[in-house]
Amino acid sequence: MRTTNQRSTLPVPPVAPDPWDDLVQEDRVHRRVYTDENIFAREMNNVFAATWVYVAHESEIPEPNDFKLAWLGTRDVIVTRDEESVVRVFSNRCSHRGASVCREQRGNASQFTCPYHGWRFDNRGQLFGIPGKNAYGPTFKARDMHLSRPAQVASYRGFVFATLNPDAPPLVKHLGNAARYMDAWIDYNGGAENLVLAGTQLFRLACNWKLIWDNAGDGYHVPFSHQSLLVMTHARYGGGDMTYFAEADRSKMSNSALDNGHTAIDQRAEMHAESAWQQQRPQPGREPYQDYVAATYGEQAKRVLDTTVGAGMNINIFPNLALIGNQVQVLQPTAVGETVMHWYATRRKDVDAQVNTMRLRTQEDFPVMGEMDDAANFEECQRGLFNHPEDEWVDMSRHYETGKDVAAEDGIIRGLVTTDLHMRNYYAQWKRLMQANPTLCLARGKL
């Protein structure tokens, strides 16, 4: 190399552009993040393994030896409550040849026997039985062949999360200021000790998981996507649920950017302004129930009726848990262009059966009457993004330049309900995760 006392005039080699900065810009994202198999494969490590992912609610496994199947992205796991009532999470992937060890969605079992060659595991994932064990030598016997476990498992007021990343911050830190919204939602539903996840409704959708997540904080689409529902409600009942979205930006609803990509739409100022119950669309059994509550609860009747319907918040815990109304929605990405959406109804232990029946009617209402509108649009977006490679961009610039997203007194940045702040906030977190090189680890040793 030439040396000189003068300042070098050699050109500085350009820094290779960060592909993630190209793909995710402040107000738009590239179509490839929804359609590229390689990006999806990286997401399964950098997002669905390297950060905290929701796996189960403790009420789904209330008794010792209860179990349920769950997912960390495409990884299948079994969530159990062991004989000492400790919640355990381990891979539903046999340590022998990879078959699923458990094929029931949920149940009660102290052990799992792999259907392929009969290896037996206890409900902490530890191998204890191998048919014809004498055929295996000392090298095999020295290996850890227990079912693998994520690096960390933790619970926040009944919501169980796991991650393969040993360096992930504590769960409560990851939830950050979103925990305040979770607390409000849980308390509205009777508190952690009274909340029970009940039945599930499944949708298998031909779209990337992020198209569903984009919509989770979208207060813009309602009067258009759900037009038929709003028109029908208005024509038959003269207004009611969700009609305050017609002039959404003049409403008192808000959209909040929370820590680590979490977000929330708060509809309470409109939905709960007078009576959420009165705004709800009619449902089977409504009038007899209203009479029953009036007779049973007296002065408390209005409060009881209002808590029967939704909590008035959509809280999105990135990347896969949404608390909507009084339901719990969980996303399970299965392929770059396919996602399973799980809608769980909830019930309360501290109310009588009639109240829970009406909660269930409410919980049937939107998934049946409205979710199809959204599902059709998610699949149409996927087709459009996949089939038109020359049209590269997905827009998320609504209210980006209007100065309406501002820090509130509590330090949280909030915007009008139709802002794309939700997308901009979670994509910033998505990009941070995709740029990182996390350590992922599965424990296999004896507990």
Ligand code: FES
């Ligand atoms: S794959 Fe499970 S015992 Fe062989």
Ligand SMILES: [Fe+2]
């Ligand atoms: Fe919708």
